[in-house]
Amino acid sequence: MKDLFAQEHAAGEKSLDQSILELFRDKQGGVVSGEELSNCLGVSRTAVWKHIKTLKSIGYRIAAVPSQGYRLVSSPDILVPAEISAGLVTRRIGHRLICFRETESTNMVAFRLAEEGAEEGTVVVAEAQHHGKGRMGRRWESPPGVNLYCSLILCPPVFPMQAAQLTFLSAVAVARAIAETTPLQPEIKWPNDVLVGGRKVAGLLNEMSAETEKINFIVLGIGININMKQDQFPDDLRHPATSLALEAGRDISRLEVTRALLTALDDFYDAYLAHGYNPIREEWLSRCTMNGREVRVTFQNSEQEGMVMGIDEDGALLIRLHNGRVERVLAGDVTIL
Numbered sequence: 001m002k003d004l005f006a007q008e009h010a011a012g013e014k015s016l017d018q019s020i021l022e023l024f025r026d027k028q029g030g031v032v033s034g035e036e037l038s039n040c041l042g043v044s045r046t047a048v049w050k051h052i053k054t055l056k057s058i059g060y061r062i063a064a065v066p067s068q069g070y071r072l073v074s075s076p077d078i079l080v081p082a083e084i085s086a087g088l089v090t091r092r093i094g095h096r097l098i099c100f101r102e103t104e105s106t107n108m109v110a111f112r113l114a115e116e117g118a119e120e121g122t123v124v125v126a127e128a129q130h131h132g133k134g135r136m137g138r139r140w141e142s143p144p145g146v147n148l149y150c151s152l153i154l155c156p157p158v159f160p161m162q163a164a165q166l167t168f169l170s171a172v173a174v175a176r177a178i179a180e181t182t183p184l185q186p187e188i189k190w191p192n193d194v195l196v197g198g199r200k201v202a203g204l205l206n207e208m209s210a211e212t213e214k215i216n217f218i219v220l221g222i223g224i225n226i227n228m229k230q231d232q233f234p235d236d237l238r239h240p241a242t243s244l245a246l247e248a249g250r251d252i253s254r255l256e257v258t259r260a261l262l263t264a265l266d267d268f269y270d271a272y273l274a275h276g277y278n279p280i281r282e283e284w285l286s287r288c289t290m291n292g293r294e295v296r297v298t299f300q301n302s303e304q305e306g307m308v309m310g311i312d313e314d315g316a317l318l319i320r321l322h323n324g325r326v327e328r329v330l331a332g333d334v335t336i337l
C-alpha cells in the first residue's frame with residue numbers, strides 16, 4: 001500500500017486512509033466497528049486492519065477496543081494530504097495537494113509540475129528538503145518534521161512586470177496565518193521578510209515562467225520556521241532567524257499553520273483577482289512596522305537615509321530623502337534607525 005505521503009489529494013477524490021480517518025473523526029473519539037469500516041469503504045476487514053496498521057506506523061494512535069472495533073486516540077502533526085485537507089475550504093488553492101517525506105526543493109517540484117501543465121492552485125509540501133532554495137542562490141535550511149516547506153502554482157492574468165505583487169501576497173498571507181494560529185505578532189520587513197520579535201521566521205521565493213507580455217505561471221515558495229530549535233539553525237545566517245516555537249515558548253501545530261496559510265493565500269488571491277493589488281498593499285502596510293520610520297537602505301556600495309512612505313504598484317519602497325525627494329528603492333537591505 002502506498003503511504004499517506006505518497007497519496008495525492010485531488011478535490012472530490014478520497015484515499016482509503018482519508019476515508020478511514022474521516023469515519024473516525026465523525027465518531028469524535030468514539031468506537032468504529034471493523035464491520036462498519038469494511039462496509040463503508042467496500043473492502044475486507046483484513047484490508048481495514050492493514051490500513052490501520054499503516055496509519056499507526058506513521059504516528060496515529062488507534063486503540064483496538066476488544067469485540068467492538070477501533071478508536072482514534074490522537075493524530076500526529078504530519079503534513080500529509082489527508083490531514084491538511086481535513087476541514088480546508090478554499091476556492092482555488094490546495095484542491096490538488098502533493099506531499100513528500102523528503103524532496104530536493106518544493107519549488108523545483110512545483111516548477112516541473114507547472115511546466116507539465118499542473119493546474120493553478122496545486123500545492124507541493126515536504127517534510128524535509130535536501131536542496132532547499134533561498135534567495136540570491138542561498139540555501140534554505142530544511143530539517144525534517146519541524147517546519148513548513150511549501151510551493152504553490154498560480155497563473156495570474158497580469159503582466160510579468162507585476163509579478164512582484166505576488167510576493168507581497170505571500171508575505172501578507174504568511175503574516176495572517178501566524179497571527180491566527182499563534183499568540184505572536186508578525187511584522188513584515190520590505191521587501192518580503194516576515195519577522196517575529198525582530199527575527200526572520202519565514203522566507204519567500206517566487207519563481208516565474210513568462211513571455212514578454214504574459215505570465216505562464218508563478219511558483220510561490222514559502223518556508224516557515226515553525227518548531228525548529230536553536231541548535232538546528234546554521235551559524236552562518238546573515239540575518240538573525242527564529243521559529244514560531246522559540247518565540248511562543250511552546251510547540252505550534254504545523255497543520256494549523258499550514259491550513260491557515262492556504263486559506264489566507266486563497267482569500268488574498270481571490271481579492272487580488274477581483275480588486276487588484278490594493279487590498280494586498282493595504283494589508284502589507286498595516287503589518288509593515290517600518291512604514292513612517294527613518295531607515296537606512298544599503299545596496300552594493302551606496303547608502304541612503306530617509307523616511308518610509310509606503311510601497312508603490314511595483315513593490316518598490318518609497319523613501320522621502322532628507323532633501324525632500326521621494327526615491328523608489330527597488331533592491332537593498334533596510335535598517336530601521
Ligand code: BTN
Nearest residue numbers: 105107133134135203204221223
Ligand atoms: C529566502 O531566502 O528568504 C527564501 C527562502 C524560501 C524557502 C522556501 S521553502 C519552500 C520553497 N522551496 C524551496 O526550495 N524554497 C522555498
